[in-house]
Amino acid sequence: MTKNLRMIDLFAGCGGMTVGFASEGFKPVLAVEWDRAAAATYAANFGEDHVIAGDIAAVPDEVIPEADIVIGGPPCQGFSNLGLKDINDPRNQLWREFMRFVKHARPKVFVIENVDRFAKSPEFAMLLAEADHGALVEYELQHAVLNAADYGVAQRRKRTIVIGSRIGRIELPAATHAKEPATGSGLLPWRTVRDVIGDIPPHPSTTELPARTSEIFGDPMPGVFRGLDLHIRRTPTSKSLDRYSFVPPGGGRFDLPAALLPNCWANKPTGTTDVMGRLRWDMPSVTIRTEFFKPEKGQYLHPQWEAGDWVEEYGKHRSDPVRSVDRVISHFEASLIQDFPSDYRWVGTKIQIARQIGNAVPSGLARAIAQQIKPHLLTVGASDARELSAA
Ligand SMILES: C[S@@+](CC[C@H](N)C(=O)[O-])C[C@H]1O[C@@H](n2cnc3c(N)ncnc32)[C@H](O)[C@@H]1O
Structure with a gap:
């Protein structure tokens, strides 16, 4: 019994x-x-x-x-x-x-x-x-x-x-x-x-969830999605990509060259350090919040970063474009860091x-x-x- x-x-x-x-x-x-x-x-x-x-x-x-x-x-x-x-x-x-x-x-x-x-x-x-x-x-x-x-x-x-x-x-x-x-x-x-995310493909192939709906509680809703369905990338501007490239693992907004700082940060030189931050491979992540897909909200850039060219103008290395992943974590990666099973079913x-x-x-x-x-x-x-x- x-x-x-x-x-x-x-x-x-x-x-x-x-x-x-x-x-x-x-x-x-x-x-x-x-x-x-x-x-x-x-x-x-x-x-x-x-x-x-x-x-x-x-x-x-x-x-x-x-x-x-x-x-x-x-x-x-x-x-x-x-x-x-x-x-x-x-x-x-x-x-x-x-x-x-x-x-x-x-x-x-x-x-x-x-x-x-x-x-x-x-x-x-x-x-x-x-x-x-x-x-x-x-x-x-x-x-x-x-x-x-x-x-x-x-x-x-x-x-x-x-x-x-x-x-x-x-x-x-x-x-x-x-x-x-x-x-x-x-x-x-x-x-x-x-x-938890070391084996996930570094370059998601899509920016959108699959076009799929299911009836739940009598209403059609987007989903059900699972696994790599949620491995979606965003479409940052070239200026954003430029910014990400200067942020090493564990770094954040204070690593950005002054010329690349958004005005709001340039005018406010103190404050939260982890915004526009990059995760570290060999540490647990920071707290995953509801807007993890916005790099300006926390330390949510993908941890893969290797130094590339030295940029004289800024006195800094930018990322090596081949050996770095300059994007925020995907929904799938965030769900794994939040300890959901990889086959969890998602709606919305x-x-x-x-x-x-x-x-x-x-x-x-x-x-x-x-x-x-x-x-x-x-x-x-x-x-x-x-x-x-x-x-
Ligand atoms: C912190 S989240 C809970 C997370 C959940 N325990 C989990 O582990 O996934 C709090 C939830 O309360 C729900 N909520 C807020 N007010 C509510 C209400 N008046 N009635 C029912 N749900 C409510 C929110 O929509 C939100 O999903």
Whole structure:
């Protein structure tokens, strides 16, 4: 006999969290996501039958099933470093919706993931208060900021993870990887960009997704796409190409010759260093965001760069055009860095799919959390009414 561990994924996006939990044998019984393209990607991978493609606030209590675990990432723009810090931002109230689902699904465990600064927010303080003397009083909370790179993901991405348990304290998972593992620590070295995209063809043959539609939730939607369908390049101007050519691995806007700087940067000589940056082969990537396809948004240039001609006028080498790849990473490469399986099925336009990829929790991080929680769920409640035979 084994348990069929039932899970609810709220704010499910395209399913990054579910990928990790499903790989540990959890069975999704409900997913809620209001971005229809993201919900359709989720449905293309895990089935339409249990997906509500709508506003979480509109889901009636009566349709919330019982579950062993509720997982989810209420949107974080309200307190992200990149967004407004207005505590009255209605998006910050969405964690209360999460709590409503916990109340009705009666899970033994819940998991909240959010931006690294979540633990400093007033909403987090309210969550602690609920667990101390409010609606969540049965649950013991543990929280920490985890870096996906420490769990075998080829990306430095920090997220606050909260585990709430009413079956005894559950610690956050211990790291399995480290930047420079000490001898005898048992830790593996961080996985690198080379590990996950090193074999991908350097020169995508197309700029567009295939012209294909599928009916999902009764509507025709672009897709389903998978694998190299997503390996698309952009069409930069010759000036942009010129700029990329001067950025070595790990470098960024400060490597651009002054004559090639866009006005906005030329007039603002300080500020974010990783814009127009280039990834390094032998490091995990920077955080993949929703606009990874715009080099001016971060360190998203392909890591392959070898010095070519010396340009006297600028006092710098430009890239060797044969041994360098002067483009941003493709959607496929971004999905692999975000730890999606290479045959994951995607639905939506280029921009919608990029948003889904950038918003996701890397599955390796989710898997580590699932592995940590699963033994606790399996050892409690031999009398659990939902105990089922192994499929
Ligand atoms: C950080 S993303 C979740 C990513 C997901 N956990 C994953 O791993 O792929 C947050 C999601 O919440 C969704 N969302 C925001 N407000 C919502 C609402 N009121 N109802 C349902 N979904 C909502 C957004 O569309 C977004 O996809």
